[in-house]
Amino acid sequence: MTLHDEGPVGADALDRVTWALRRAELAVTALKEQRLRSLGMAAAHYSLLIAVHVDPGLAGAELARRLNVTPQAVASLVARLEGRGQLERRPHPRHRHVQELHLTDAGRDALRKADSVIAEIEQQITEKLDTKSSSQLKALLDQVTDAIQQVQPADPLNRPVTLRKDGTPG
Amino acid sequence: MTLHDEGPVGADALDRVTWALRRAELAVTALKEQRLRSLGMAAAHYSLLIAVHVDPGLAGAELARRLNVTPQAVASLVARLEGRGQLERRPHPRHRHVQELHLTDAGRDALRKADSVIAEIEQQITEKLDTKSSSQLKALLDQVTDAIQQVQPADPLNRPVTLRKDGTPG
DNA sequence: TGCGTCATGTCAAACGTTTGATGGTTGGCC
């Protein structure tokens, strides 16, 4: 027990590593979103485009797993990106009603611009920390991720955990 | 320029620190949510309760700033927690239509239980990394947060950045 | 060949959040 009998909860609760992690991620995400905004792209769009770029021909369901969202959310994003002409859905050669996702030229162009913005942010961060600390940070973060995955393997159905109004597990 | 002229985007994009950060935070959050679920509490509820516990008498708007959400979102959460009898709204002594937020005994109890779950997760992580690496990770994360805040001070109105359908900045 | 299972994609509905706008209150300043 690292806990306390006096107060209900130690005041050190906001000094935890997981809080520092959350704060940092929140700050980074906010900055990305802001910078990406001038390009007319949301962070979610960028994530999707780059995932498709790295693995062309990806299916929507697989994409959903990688982005940690539901297939419907992916469908929604895909529809929008397709409407903008940045993404393309092709029939899968083998499985008939599976749809392959591919970037269009416009999509590649938008991705390139967006990525340069993201890369700039990355660089600004690795600049503040020196290169050594930066790679060390990444190594530690990966360790955390691995530790979590080890304790709790990722849900293959990728079902986000929610709750009912009354607080009983849904 | 750290970039490449060949491919639209380097394949090293998923090796960035900010991606490692995101993955780690996602994993931690998912685990928290899952563990908290058996207690009938969502992570957002826990965050709100602990914030009110640390600073009793907090106003909704201030709380919204700290949690990085809109006042309406806070109001929604507060209404639910108040409905469960874990949170209490009192009139502000000075400002009339400002509402002070306070924990009830039931709220303190729920918070205590929830925090032990969170503390356990924290401990599992700091166990995998040794204590030294753990405090080092926290220090690096704080550095990242500071670096971001330095580049882009937090929006005092705390307005999340969004986008219109057509991609033009909203 | 026929059956059962699994995975993908899509639809309708509910939920939570953000957005935009409004009314009410406080405090500073002329």
Add this chain to the structure above:
DNA sequence: GGCCAACCATCAAACGTTTGACATGACGCA
């Protein structure tokens, strides 16, 4: 005292996401 800006809280509406359910197609096995 009176005016104006800033802040808090709240309402209605729009948006995005999750949930639950369903139909379709592919594969393994008897």
